[in-house]
Amino acid sequence: MFEPTIKDIAKICGVGVSTVSRAINDHPDINSETKEKIMNAIREYGYVPNDSARNLKRVDAKAIAVLVKGIANPFFTSMITVIEQECKKRHYAMELSHIEADENEVDVAQKVVKEKRLRGIIFLGGLFSHSEEKIKKLSVPFVFSTVGSIPENISKKLYSSISVDDRRESARMVNYLIGLGHTKIAILVAEAQEESVGKLRLEGYCDALKVHGIEVNPKLICQTKDELSHFSMENGYLTTKNLLERKEKFTALYAVSDVLAIGARRALYEAGLRVPEDVSLAGYDGLDMADYTVPSLTTMRQPVEEMAKDTTRLLFDVIAKRTKHQHITYEAELLIRESTAKIPE
Amino acid sequence: MFEPTIKDIAKICGVGVSTVSRAINDHPDINSETKEKIMNAIREYGYVPNDSARNLKRVDAKAIAVLVKGIANPFFTSMITVIEQECKKRHYAMELSHIEADENEVDVAQKVVKEKRLRGIIFLGGLFSHSEEKIKKLSVPFVFSTVGSIPENISKKLYSSISVDDRRESARMVNYLIGLGHTKIAILVAEAQEESVGKLRLEGYCDALKVHGIEVNPKLICQTKDELSHFSMENGYLTTKNLLERKEKFTALYAVSDVLAIGARRALYEAGLRVPEDVSLAGYDGLDMADYTVPSLTTMRQPVEEMAKDTTRLLFDVIAKRTKHQHITYEAELLIRESTAKIPE
């Protein structure tokens, strides 16, 4: 299989390589006839420029990277879709990279920046526990989007961030449940030990209980299993089963993600418990899915579309040096649906 | 921000560039002390090799690409996860690329092959309607995994494929429904006009009805809306609502994907119809999700894990020239769960 290079095309057309290069890259100073001749040869011989060679020379690659930790989470899939559209509008390419649970996102970022000559990075999900030293090594602007808590020791001038105040919004959800009369509220929490959204949402849960003078019962705090993917229905199902087997009494169950809640709902059903008549069930995230379950799920909706758009906007603003790094926090929206109800007298 | 190159590291360590190169690439002929000294400097100065430059030189890039059409489909997300693990086992990198609905996957593939010097390609989803000419331009082996029907005009020696016989398995599902006594069976179908899995599953539906002497009622064939993502709950929901408004009578509803079925279930619920007492509901794909809904969903399970593993194995076999191209067809598994029941007398 013959793979022509720019030189071959130049030879075929009887022109210099620079002329071919000009044709490919839409440079203004080129005769339109020459250009057409070249483009025809390119089509005929199936020439495709080698991006590796390009990136070696070029400074501005009109591309950004999105680094996702946990692509199985449908919440991220929605974000990615929107980010992709936004990049396209700006005629930028988007490189999507999946980061393994045991990989360090900043190391991967460094590699990707070198490899492609891209202009910026979006980190989606994962934890934020990186040294300022490493962060500084990243030579392009970056945005942390919907990661866990951001430590105080890193200068906020180094990056942008997009997030929901997980602790506060989580407390709001629990407040709502308490307002319905619930006091025995179980919580399904993922990755509670790490600096994750899970931990923050658990803190919000405790906050709300304390404010109302309800003692936190550790037996009602159910941690998802580490062996399984943390944000999966299966994990929600099994963890809830476990809770039910322990016979600890509760009238409401709050899962820190919709995916977990859906698994939990199945476990409740199999135990013969009705939702919401016997147990109120609440989730978090506001996935599309949560609106189609039966009963539909009460949840905290994170404004995905808006967050994804702002994530992209922030990054491009910094790339274009229009603005300094910014930090935006969103309000979540409490969606009251069919899965929660007043506690029976 | 100082970005050291291999030359800088060589200078710092007082050695030649080739020695550094040997250290990075684990070459045998290098003094272990020298190597350690170099590795320390690399860590200290945060040196990351430029992959563009590497790929320019290297012939064997130990990497493959996965090109997905429709990453929002949870079925593909599962496949990707498994493929990723399989690649890791073989110490190969996996490049994940999302293909837009309007892009030609073979063009994208050509670009990606040039860009990275990768050894093979996996096409996930999408349609297969490419000219043999274009296909031949691809200089590396490739596997079509779970795409729609494959036209006869392309030599099977050019590629491998992994698929389920969508038409046959779809007929099996409808047979099962007929066996329960259903004759008025509505179908929810996506992309029926194209050479897609949707079309094949619709054909299977018609096959089964005809075998049993049941006339195909065009009014019970519901096409999802083109404006929305074809495989989404929303589309399943709205299309079913539309069906219900038309007052066409049916006792079973078969959706060509679980995602559509879940949307449909909600529409049925809102119309006051019970599943399975009033309407039997069936899906296709065998997503994890389908096992956690209430009622759990009867579906055709595609053996995701096995298919993903074989996809990878086939590709690597051809890359290693161990085998010729192969074509594997899997059986799906009919999972009978709570959403289907005998038609009431």
Added chain:
DNA sequence: TTGTACGCGTTATCAT
């Protein structure tokens, strides 16, 4: 065991 020098395919600079 180690270093020098060349070339991979492209773009940018400088002549022409």
Added chain:
DNA sequence: ATGATAACGCGTACAA
């Protein structure tokens, strides 16, 4: 408007 040529950062044959 066009062509020759020097980089870009790396791997490797070959020399030492």
